[in-house]
Structures are given as structure tokens and as C-alpha cells.
Amino acid sequence: MTLDEYRTRRAERKRGDIIRAARLLFASEGVEGASMAEIAKEAAVSTATLYRHFEDKEQLFSAVVDELVAAVLPDEAPPEAPPREALTEISLRYGQLLSDPEIRGLVRAVVSARGSAARFRTRLGRRGKSIFARAFSDAIRRLRRDGALDPDIDVDRARSELQGMIEHYTLVRGLLFDERPSKKKLRDQVEGCVETWFARWGKR
Amino acid sequence: MTLDEYRTRRAERKRGDIIRAARLLFASEGVEGASMAEIAKEAAVSTATLYRHFEDKEQLFSAVVDELVAAVLPDEAPPEAPPREALTEISLRYGQLLSDPEIRGLVRAVVSARGSAARFRTRLGRRGKSIFARAFSDAIRRLRRDGALDPDIDVDRARSELQGMIEHYTLVRGLLFDERPSKKKLRDQVEGCVETWFARWGKR
């Protein structure tokens, strides 16, 4: 191993440790609530090392959000199931994601960002939206192509209504009331949402 | 005017000034972002006066939330319109409330509260939920009594689905993407939600 390799690997390991510690603490304490000292301790690193890897706290938060988006969303690509099941499947994954405690903590952190940090929100929003909205829209278009839906369907509107119903049970109740459905309950709720959705947008 | 009256009135006036200033700044800056010094300045009062009226910052926030809940929710009582219009009307009010910038700022503040402050969330949640959920449920039950709905309707589920669709367009898009619909667009969206809802829960 050359010196450069040694250093690069060590640095990458440390960076990973820092991101992991920061994600954990930002999720549980929020961006302002988690101090750089706590994060450094959790990552078994000095505070000065945090600043060698990230310009400041805001950049660290930004990196956490970026890695999270990259890690969570790719496997949301629509699975090759029969279309109606595919829509239920995506809905369920969406519901599960929004129910996850760590995700919820980070959503809390993102939602509460103010001032210059608010642009992470816009960024996260744009990405999360584009990826999830696409997964839902794709599934809906496939259903329409298969003749399973009202041919006059407004895809964006239909998608928003389905997402909204799922979000109520997961994101809204989670953020506002600290509620989290059991796995079984979540499945029932999501299936109910899909059923309601088909009553409006399915073939008449 | 007796001395006591004079003092009481002055104190009440100051208290109102403080609550108003705190509401404004908590909404725009968040609880941690708004400093007691800023709030005092906005209220034209010294910081020490804040502490004569409220035990600490957390209690001040609590008072702001309490007064907000008291001020906003009472006139949400279901109006005496024909039931279907009444449901649309409640939905629209709900959507408008969740779109209001100051409400949104305070929801942000409430959602991001951590640690001991998190109990405001539970408290606000319980109240807001009980009042709005009741308004929706009452309207739905009246529709059922009038024979306009599927007699087997699950009221809680139906209510959640309708609230969820409205929340997506207002609360979720607002909190995550900083979007806010125009008055006209909101009306269209809410009417769409109610239409979808009736496709599932209306008389078959």
C-alpha cells in the first residue's frame, strides 16, 4: 500500500464514520440540537477533523442529506409485478420509508431548516419528488396503457391524491403526533388508500 | 382607575405585545432561531419583562401555541349548509389554514421541537386533531344519515383519506418544497379531493 492509498483509505473511513454519526445525531436531535462536539465523539474523531472533511456544519448536514437521498431512493424503481400490484408495492414502500424513525428524524431536521439552510429543503424536495413522483407516475401510466384506468385520468392529480392519503397515515401523523403504524396496520391502511384510489381512477 | 386596574391593564397589554411578537418571530425563525432579545425588541419591551410574564422560552412558545389553537379553531364548527357543500367547505377551510404562511411557520416550529419541547407537539396534535377530526367526522356522519354515502362507510378511515389528500397539496408540499397554491388552485384541488372521496364513499 502506498502512502497515498493509506491516507485515502483512512480518510474515507473517517468520512464514513462522521457521516454515520452525523446522520444519527441530526435525526435524533435536529441540526441545531446536535453539537459538533457530540458528532465528533460519536464518530470517535476530533472536532477539528470534522472541519477537515466538511467546510462547516451546514455542509455536513448537506452531505448527510445527499448520501441519504442517494442510498434510499434508487431501489424505488418500479418492480416488474402486475401493474396493480406494482402500484400497491410502490405505495407500501413509500409508506414504509415515511414511517422509518431515522427518516422521520431527518425529515424533521430538513423541514425545520431556516435561512440559508432552507435551500437543502428545496434540493431534497426536488430530488425526492422527481424520483418518487416518477415511480408513481410510471406505474399509473402502465395501468392506463393496460386499459385498467379511466382513460381521461389526470396523472399528476391522481398521483398527488394517492401520495397524500399515504402521507397522512405516515408522515403527517408521524411529524405532528409522533404516531407510527405497525407493519400490519400500515399495510391495511395503504391497501385501503389504493382501493379508494381505484374507485375514482379505475375503469368505470 | 385604581392602581390595580392600571397595573393589570398595562400588564395585559404588554403580554399581548409579547405573544404577538413571539408568534411572528417563532413563525419566521423557528423557536431556536428567534432569540429572546429579538422578541423583546419586536414587542418594545425589555428581555427581563419577558421573564416576568413567562417562566422561560419554552413556556412562551407554549403560550403562543395555546393562543393560536384557541384563536384558529373555534370557527371551524360545521356551517349549516347542505351536507355535501358543508364537507367541501370544511375541506377548503382546512386547506386554507394549512396554506397560511404564519401557520406553516408555526407548524414548522412545532414539528421541529425536540426533547422536552416535544410535548407541545403531542398537546397541539391532540387538540388540533380532536377539533378538526370532529368537524370532518360530523359532516361525514350527517351525509351518511342523509343517505348520501355507502352505509358501510368506515368514518375514521374515510376522514383520514380526505384529510390526507388535502394535506398533500398544502401541508406536505408547503413544508417540504416551500410551495403554496393560489386561492383558485387550492379550490380546484380541494374540490378534486372531495370528488375522488365521493367516488369511493358515496352511495353506489
Place this chain on the structure above:
DNA sequence: TGTACATCAGTGAACGCGCGTTCACTGATGTAC
């Protein structure tokens, strides 16, 4: 092989700022006589 040196990610300790909070004091008013 051995030794002096170069490199640079990582570090412990310190800095200074802003914040929530408190302290000792003020001043507007009614009351006693």
C-alpha cells in the same frame, strides 16, 4: 540496511461570540395622614 527528512490527516486546547437568564434598580401610581 539505516537514518534523516517530507508529507499531511488527525488532534487537544483554546477562542470568542451569542444566547437564555438574572440582578439590582427605576418610576408611575395610589394611599395615609
Place this chain on the structure above:
DNA sequence: TGTACATCAGTGAACGCGCGTTCACTGATGTAC
């Protein structure tokens, strides 16, 4: 009527703590010869 006093909401200035950030230094390793 006039004067000394009591009351207490309100105040300006200070306190001290915790935080994000930075500084001067360390130590693990390869390289030169």
C-alpha cells in the same frame, strides 16, 4: 391640599455557559540516499 411612603411591572446591564470554529502541533508512513 400637600407630602412621605408603599407597591410592583418594567428595565439596562451584566453573567456565564455552550457552541461552532480555528490554531499550532503530532505521529504514522513512504522516500532519498
